[in-house]
Amino acid sequence: RAGARQDPPLEHELPCSLEELYRGTTKRMKISRSVTDMSGRTERMTETLSIEIKPGWKKGTKVTFPKKGDERPGTIPADIVFVISEKKHPVFEREGNDLTHTARLPLVDALCGATIKLTTLDGRPLTVSVSDVARPGAEKRVKGEGMPQSKVPGTKGDLRVRFDVIFPRTLSDQQKAGLRQLLPSG
Amino acid sequence: RAGARQDPPLEHELPCSLEELYRGTTKRMKISRSVTDMSGRTERMTETLSIEIKPGWKKGTKVTFPKKGDERPGTIPADIVFVISEKKHPVFEREGNDLTHTARLPLVDALCGATIKLTTLDGRPLTVSVSDVARPGAEKRVKGEGMPQSKVPGTKGDLRVRFDVIFPRTLSDQQKAGLRQLLPSG
Missing domain, CATH: 2.60.260.20 (Urease metallochaperone UreE, N-terminal domain)
Structure with missing residues:
Protein backbone atom coordinates (compact mmCIF):
# COMPACT_ATOMS: atom_id res chain seq x y z
CA ARG A 1 0.00 0.00 0.00
CA ALA A 2 3.05 2.25 -0.10
CA GLY A 3 2.30 5.46 -1.95
CA ALA A 4 -1.47 5.22 -1.52
CA ARG A 5 -2.96 8.71 -1.31
CA GLN A 6 -5.72 9.72 1.05
CA ASP A 7 -8.82 11.44 -0.32
CA PRO A 8 -9.26 15.01 1.01
CA PRO A 9 -11.35 15.26 4.22
CA LEU A 10 -15.13 15.57 3.92
CA GLU A 11 -16.46 18.38 6.12
CA HIS A 12 -20.05 18.47 7.36
CA GLU A 13 -21.62 21.27 9.36
CA LEU A 14 -23.17 20.13 12.63
CA PRO A 15 -25.64 22.78 13.84
CA CYS A 16 -26.21 22.75 17.62
CA SER A 17 -28.61 24.79 19.72
CA LEU A 18 -27.22 26.93 22.56
CA GLU A 19 -29.00 24.54 24.95
CA GLU A 20 -27.05 21.59 23.50
CA LEU A 21 -23.75 23.49 23.73
CA TYR A 22 -24.58 24.52 27.31
CA ARG A 23 -25.51 21.10 28.65
CA GLY A 24 -23.54 18.88 26.31
CA THR A 25 -25.20 16.10 24.37
CA THR A 26 -24.59 13.14 22.10
CA LYS A 27 -25.45 13.56 18.43
CA ARG A 28 -25.84 10.50 16.22
CA MET A 29 -25.14 11.09 12.54
CA LYS A 30 -25.99 8.49 9.90
CA ILE A 31 -23.54 8.30 7.03
CA SER A 32 -23.64 6.24 3.85
CA ARG A 33 -20.35 4.92 2.43
CA SER A 34 -18.90 2.36 0.01
CA VAL A 35 -17.12 -0.54 1.69
CA THR A 36 -14.95 -3.09 -0.13
CA ASP A 37 -14.98 -6.66 1.22
CA MET A 38 -12.19 -9.32 1.14
CA SER A 39 -13.16 -10.47 -2.35
CA GLY A 40 -12.91 -6.90 -3.69
CA ARG A 41 -16.66 -6.43 -4.03
CA THR A 42 -17.92 -2.96 -3.16
CA GLU A 43 -21.24 -2.32 -1.49
CA ARG A 44 -23.10 0.66 -0.05
CA MET A 45 -23.43 0.63 3.74
CA THR A 46 -24.93 2.97 6.28
CA GLU A 47 -23.18 3.58 9.57
CA THR A 48 -24.06 5.71 12.58
CA LEU A 49 -21.37 7.92 14.06
CA SER A 50 -21.71 9.13 17.61
CA ILE A 51 -20.46 12.63 18.50
CA GLU A 52 -20.02 13.61 22.12
CA ILE A 53 -20.65 17.37 22.43
CA LYS A 54 -19.00 18.63 25.62
CA PRO A 55 -20.55 21.48 27.63
CA GLY A 56 -19.13 24.79 26.41
CA TRP A 57 -17.95 23.70 22.96
CA LYS A 58 -17.71 26.57 20.54
CA LYS A 59 -18.65 26.94 16.91
CA GLY A 60 -15.78 25.86 14.74
CA THR A 61 -14.88 22.92 16.99
CA LYS A 62 -14.01 19.94 14.76
CA VAL A 63 -14.63 16.25 15.39
CA THR A 64 -12.77 13.89 13.04
CA PHE A 65 -13.64 10.29 12.21
CA PRO A 66 -10.54 8.95 10.46
CA LYS A 67 -10.97 7.02 7.19
CA LYS A 68 -14.76 6.93 7.27
CA GLY A 69 -15.12 8.03 3.63
CA ASP A 70 -15.73 5.69 0.68
CA GLU A 71 -13.36 2.73 0.38
CA ARG A 72 -11.95 2.56 -3.12
CA PRO A 73 -9.09 0.41 -4.40
CA GLY A 74 -5.74 2.17 -4.32
CA THR A 75 -6.68 5.05 -2.03
CA ILE A 76 -7.02 5.62 1.70
CA PRO A 77 -10.61 6.60 2.57
CA ALA A 78 -11.15 10.24 3.45
CA ASP A 79 -11.53 11.44 7.04
CA ILE A 80 -15.02 12.64 7.90
CA VAL A 81 -14.99 15.91 9.86
CA PHE A 82 -17.95 17.44 11.65
CA VAL A 83 -17.69 21.20 12.31
CA ILE A 84 -19.85 22.55 15.14
CA SER A 85 -22.01 25.55 14.25
CA GLU A 86 -24.36 27.52 16.48
CA LYS A 87 -28.09 27.84 15.83
CA LYS A 88 -29.61 31.27 16.45
CA HIS A 89 -31.30 31.50 19.84
CA PRO A 90 -34.42 33.63 20.46
CA VAL A 91 -33.32 34.94 23.87
CA PHE A 92 -29.54 34.71 24.22
CA ARG B 1 14.14 63.60 -26.01
CA ALA B 2 12.57 60.40 -27.36
CA GLY B 3 12.52 57.71 -24.72
CA ALA B 4 12.79 60.09 -21.77
CA ARG B 5 11.05 58.60 -18.74
CA GLN B 6 8.92 60.58 -16.29
CA ASP B 7 9.63 60.36 -12.57
CA PRO B 8 6.71 58.88 -10.57
CA PRO B 9 4.20 61.47 -9.27
CA LEU B 10 4.85 63.09 -5.90
CA GLU B 11 1.73 63.05 -3.71
CA HIS B 12 1.18 65.51 -0.87
CA GLU B 13 -1.75 65.49 1.55
CA LEU B 14 -3.66 68.77 1.67
CA PRO B 15 -5.71 68.90 4.91
CA CYS B 16 -8.78 71.17 4.68
CA SER B 17 -11.26 72.16 7.36
CA LEU B 18 -14.97 71.47 6.80
CA GLU B 19 -15.45 75.23 6.62
CA GLU B 20 -12.96 75.45 3.72
CA LEU B 21 -14.63 72.54 1.91
CA TYR B 22 -18.07 74.12 2.51
CA ARG B 23 -17.25 77.61 1.25
CA GLY B 24 -14.41 76.84 -1.11
CA THR B 25 -11.07 78.62 -0.83
CA THR B 26 -7.73 79.11 -2.48
CA LYS B 27 -4.72 77.40 -0.90
CA ARG B 28 -1.22 78.52 -1.77
CA MET B 29 1.46 75.87 -1.40
CA LYS B 30 5.17 76.72 -1.59
CA ILE B 31 7.31 74.06 -3.25
CA SER B 32 11.07 73.87 -3.71
CA ARG B 33 12.44 72.29 -6.90
CA SER B 34 15.59 72.03 -9.03
CA VAL B 35 15.41 73.90 -12.33
CA THR B 36 17.94 73.54 -15.15
CA ASP B 37 18.67 76.67 -17.24
CA MET B 38 19.71 76.96 -20.94
CA SER B 39 23.38 76.44 -20.12
CA GLY B 40 22.60 73.21 -18.26
CA ARG B 41 23.22 74.71 -14.84
CA THR B 42 20.86 73.47 -12.10
CA GLU B 43 19.64 75.63 -9.29
CA ARG B 44 17.16 75.33 -6.42
CA MET B 45 14.04 77.48 -6.77
CA THR B 46 10.91 77.99 -4.76
CA GLU B 47 7.57 78.35 -6.47
CA THR B 48 4.06 78.93 -5.14
CA LEU B 49 1.28 76.76 -6.49
CA SER B 50 -2.30 77.95 -6.19
CA ILE B 51 -5.04 75.39 -5.57
CA GLU B 52 -8.65 76.39 -6.07
CA ILE B 53 -10.79 74.33 -3.63
CA LYS B 54 -14.36 74.25 -4.94
CA PRO B 55 -17.33 74.19 -2.50
CA GLY B 56 -18.26 70.58 -1.75
CA TRP B 57 -14.97 68.93 -2.67
CA LYS B 58 -14.49 65.61 -0.93
CA LYS B 59 -11.50 63.99 0.69
CA GLY B 60 -9.53 62.07 -1.90
CA THR B 61 -10.01 64.74 -4.58
CA LYS B 62 -6.72 65.14 -6.46
CA VAL B 63 -5.21 68.27 -7.99
CA THR B 64 -2.28 67.66 -10.35
CA PHE B 65 0.44 70.12 -11.35
CA PRO B 66 2.13 68.47 -14.34
CA LYS B 67 5.93 68.33 -14.43
CA LYS B 68 6.51 70.46 -11.31
CA GLY B 69 9.04 68.03 -9.84
CA ASP B 70 12.84 68.44 -10.04
CA GLU B 71 14.26 69.03 -13.51
CA ARG B 72 17.09 66.58 -14.18
CA PRO B 73 18.86 65.87 -17.48
CA GLY B 74 17.35 62.94 -19.36
CA THR B 75 14.07 62.67 -17.43
CA ILE B 76 10.69 64.38 -17.51
CA PRO B 77 9.99 66.07 -14.15
CA ALA B 78 7.42 64.34 -11.91
CA ASP B 79 3.86 65.58 -11.60
CA ILE B 80 3.02 67.05 -8.21
CA VAL B 81 -0.33 65.85 -6.88
CA PHE B 82 -2.20 67.30 -3.91
CA VAL B 83 -4.75 64.98 -2.30
CA ILE B 84 -7.53 66.65 -0.28
CA SER B 85 -8.05 65.32 3.24
CA GLU B 86 -10.62 66.41 5.82
CA LYS B 87 -9.70 67.82 9.21
CA LYS B 88 -11.80 66.66 12.15
CA HIS B 89 -14.51 69.16 13.07
CA PRO B 90 -15.68 69.69 16.67
CA VAL B 91 -19.40 69.97 15.81
CA PHE B 92 -20.12 68.33 12.47
Missing part, protein backbone atom coordinates in the same frame (compact mmCIF):
# COMPACT_ATOMS: atom_id res chain seq x y z
CA GLU A 93 -26.53 35.47 22.07
CA ARG A 94 -23.12 34.02 22.78
CA GLU A 95 -20.01 36.18 22.97
CA GLY A 96 -17.11 33.90 23.81
CA ASN A 97 -17.90 32.46 27.23
CA ASP A 98 -20.50 35.13 27.98
CA LEU A 99 -24.14 35.16 27.06
CA THR A 100 -25.93 38.41 26.25
CA HIS A 101 -29.61 39.22 26.39
CA THR A 102 -31.21 42.44 25.22
CA ALA A 103 -34.16 43.40 27.41
CA ARG A 104 -36.70 45.77 25.87
CA LEU A 105 -37.74 48.09 28.69
CA PRO A 106 -40.45 50.76 28.54
CA LEU A 107 -38.91 54.07 29.65
CA VAL A 108 -40.83 54.08 32.93
CA ASP A 109 -39.32 50.71 33.91
CA ALA A 110 -35.86 51.79 32.81
CA LEU A 111 -36.15 54.77 35.16
CA CYS A 112 -38.11 53.32 38.07
CA GLY A 113 -36.82 49.77 38.17
CA ALA A 114 -37.82 46.51 36.60
CA THR A 115 -37.64 42.77 37.05
CA ILE A 116 -36.60 40.71 34.06
CA LYS A 117 -37.64 37.06 34.08
CA LEU A 118 -35.56 34.66 32.02
CA THR A 119 -35.18 30.92 31.67
CA THR A 120 -31.59 29.69 31.64
CA LEU A 121 -30.32 27.31 28.95
CA ASP A 122 -30.63 24.43 31.41
CA GLY A 123 -34.23 25.36 32.21
CA ARG A 124 -33.93 27.20 35.55
CA PRO A 125 -35.97 30.37 36.13
CA LEU A 126 -33.67 33.40 36.53
CA THR A 127 -34.79 36.80 37.79
CA VAL A 128 -32.67 39.85 37.08
CA SER A 129 -33.58 42.93 39.10
CA VAL A 130 -32.74 46.37 37.79
CA SER A 131 -32.95 48.94 40.56
CA ASP A 132 -30.56 51.59 39.23
CA VAL A 133 -31.54 53.68 36.24
CA ALA A 134 -31.08 51.48 33.15
CA ARG A 135 -29.44 53.68 30.54
CA PRO A 136 -29.70 52.64 26.88
CA GLY A 137 -26.57 50.72 25.96
CA ALA A 138 -25.71 50.00 29.62
CA GLU A 139 -25.16 46.42 30.77
CA LYS A 140 -26.04 44.51 33.91
CA ARG A 141 -23.67 41.63 34.49
CA VAL A 142 -24.89 38.43 36.19
CA LYS A 143 -21.79 36.49 37.26
CA GLY A 144 -21.61 32.82 36.37
CA GLU A 145 -24.75 32.69 34.22
CA GLY A 146 -22.89 32.49 30.92
CA MET A 147 -21.68 29.44 29.00
CA PRO A 148 -19.65 26.67 30.63
CA GLN A 149 -15.94 26.87 29.82
CA SER A 150 -15.09 23.52 28.25
CA LYS A 151 -11.40 23.95 29.12
CA VAL A 152 -12.05 24.80 32.78
CA PRO A 153 -14.83 22.43 33.88
CA GLY A 154 -17.05 23.83 36.61
CA THR A 155 -16.57 27.46 35.61
CA LYS A 156 -18.94 29.58 33.57
CA GLY A 157 -18.88 32.96 31.83
CA ASP A 158 -21.27 35.77 32.70
CA LEU A 159 -24.69 36.80 31.48
CA ARG A 160 -24.74 40.41 30.30
CA VAL A 161 -28.18 41.97 30.14
CA ARG A 162 -28.44 44.98 27.85
CA PHE A 163 -31.23 47.51 27.78
CA ASP A 164 -33.19 48.61 24.78
CA VAL A 165 -35.23 51.48 26.24
CA ILE A 166 -38.55 52.09 24.52
CA PHE A 167 -39.49 55.76 24.57
CA PRO A 168 -43.14 56.83 24.42
CA ARG A 169 -44.02 58.10 20.92
CA THR A 170 -45.73 61.24 22.12
CA LEU A 171 -46.46 62.95 25.43
CA SER A 172 -49.27 65.37 26.27
CA ASP A 173 -48.52 68.92 27.41
CA GLN A 174 -49.70 67.90 30.86
CA GLN A 175 -47.28 64.97 30.98
CA LYS A 176 -44.45 67.23 29.80
CA ALA A 177 -45.19 69.80 32.50
CA GLY A 178 -45.12 67.06 35.14
CA LEU A 179 -41.84 65.68 33.83
CA ARG A 180 -40.22 69.14 33.83
CA GLN A 181 -40.97 69.30 37.55
CA LEU A 182 -39.77 65.78 38.34
CA LEU A 183 -36.64 65.30 36.29
CA PRO A 184 -33.32 67.09 36.75
CA SER A 185 -32.78 69.73 34.09
CA GLY A 186 -29.38 68.34 33.10
CA GLU B 93 -19.17 65.12 10.74
CA ARG B 94 -19.48 64.63 7.02
CA GLU B 95 -21.25 61.62 5.51
CA GLY B 96 -21.17 62.04 1.74
CA ASN B 97 -23.15 65.21 1.03
CA ASP B 98 -24.82 65.19 4.45
CA LEU B 99 -23.53 66.62 7.68
CA THR B 100 -24.31 64.98 11.00
CA HIS B 101 -24.31 66.47 14.47
CA THR B 102 -24.83 64.55 17.71
CA ALA B 103 -26.73 66.60 20.27
CA ARG B 104 -26.34 65.54 23.90
CA LEU B 105 -29.77 66.02 25.47
CA PRO B 106 -30.68 65.58 29.14
CA LEU B 107 -33.59 63.10 29.35
CA VAL B 108 -36.06 65.83 30.34
CA ASP B 109 -35.30 67.80 27.16
CA ALA B 110 -35.46 64.66 25.02
CA LEU B 111 -38.96 64.02 26.39
CA CYS B 112 -40.34 67.54 26.72
CA GLY B 113 -38.71 69.29 23.80
CA ALA B 114 -35.52 71.20 23.22
CA THR B 115 -33.95 73.85 21.05
CA ILE B 116 -30.51 73.13 19.68
CA LYS B 117 -28.45 76.15 18.65
CA LEU B 118 -25.75 75.58 16.04
CA THR B 119 -23.54 77.72 13.85
CA THR B 120 -23.39 76.61 10.20
CA LEU B 121 -20.07 76.15 8.42
CA ASP B 122 -20.57 79.52 6.73
CA GLY B 123 -21.19 81.21 10.07
CA ARG B 124 -25.01 81.55 10.17
CA PRO B 125 -26.88 80.80 13.41
CA LEU B 126 -29.14 77.75 12.98
CA THR B 127 -31.82 76.72 15.45
CA VAL B 128 -33.15 73.18 15.38
CA SER B 129 -36.34 72.65 17.37
CA VAL B 130 -37.19 69.22 18.70
CA SER B 131 -40.84 69.05 19.67
CA ASP B 132 -41.48 65.30 19.30
CA VAL B 133 -39.94 62.89 21.77
CA ALA B 134 -36.26 62.51 20.82
CA ARG B 135 -35.49 58.82 21.08
CA PRO B 136 -31.82 57.76 21.43
CA GLY B 137 -30.49 56.94 17.99
CA ALA B 138 -33.30 58.84 16.24
CA GLU B 139 -32.42 61.54 13.71
CA LYS B 140 -33.94 64.91 12.87
CA ARG B 141 -33.24 65.88 9.28
CA VAL B 142 -32.78 69.53 8.32
CA LYS B 143 -33.11 69.74 4.54
CA GLY B 144 -30.46 71.67 2.64
CA GLU B 145 -28.13 72.31 5.60
CA GLY B 146 -25.52 69.75 4.54
CA MET B 147 -22.47 70.14 2.30
CA PRO B 148 -22.69 71.79 -1.14
CA GLN B 149 -22.67 69.26 -3.99
CA SER B 150 -19.72 70.25 -6.16
CA LYS B 151 -21.20 68.47 -9.18
CA VAL B 152 -24.64 70.12 -8.86
CA PRO B 153 -23.88 73.75 -7.96
CA GLY B 154 -26.58 75.40 -5.87
CA THR B 155 -27.74 72.17 -4.20
CA LYS B 156 -26.79 70.95 -0.75
CA GLY B 157 -27.13 67.74 1.26
CA ASP B 158 -28.99 67.60 4.58
CA LEU B 159 -28.00 68.09 8.18
CA ARG B 160 -28.92 65.08 10.32
CA VAL B 161 -29.12 65.80 14.04
CA ARG B 162 -28.78 62.71 16.23
CA PHE B 163 -29.64 62.47 19.89
CA ASP B 164 -27.44 61.21 22.66
CA VAL B 165 -29.90 61.13 25.56
CA ILE B 166 -28.31 61.59 28.98
CA PHE B 167 -30.17 59.66 31.66
CA PRO B 168 -30.09 60.80 35.29
CA ARG B 169 -27.72 58.61 37.32
CA THR B 170 -30.16 58.03 40.16
CA LEU B 171 -33.73 58.99 41.03
CA SER B 172 -35.31 59.29 44.48
CA ASP B 173 -38.26 57.11 45.47
CA GLN B 174 -40.43 60.21 45.28
CA GLN B 175 -39.31 60.94 41.71
CA LYS B 176 -39.93 57.32 40.76
CA ALA B 177 -43.44 57.38 42.20
CA GLY B 178 -44.19 60.54 40.22
CA LEU B 179 -42.81 59.04 37.02
CA ARG B 180 -44.89 55.88 37.45
CA GLN B 181 -47.98 58.07 37.46
CA LEU B 182 -46.95 60.21 34.51
CA LEU B 183 -45.43 57.80 32.02
CA PRO B 184 -47.27 55.09 30.08
CA SER B 185 -46.50 51.64 31.47
CA GLY B 186 -45.43 50.30 28.07
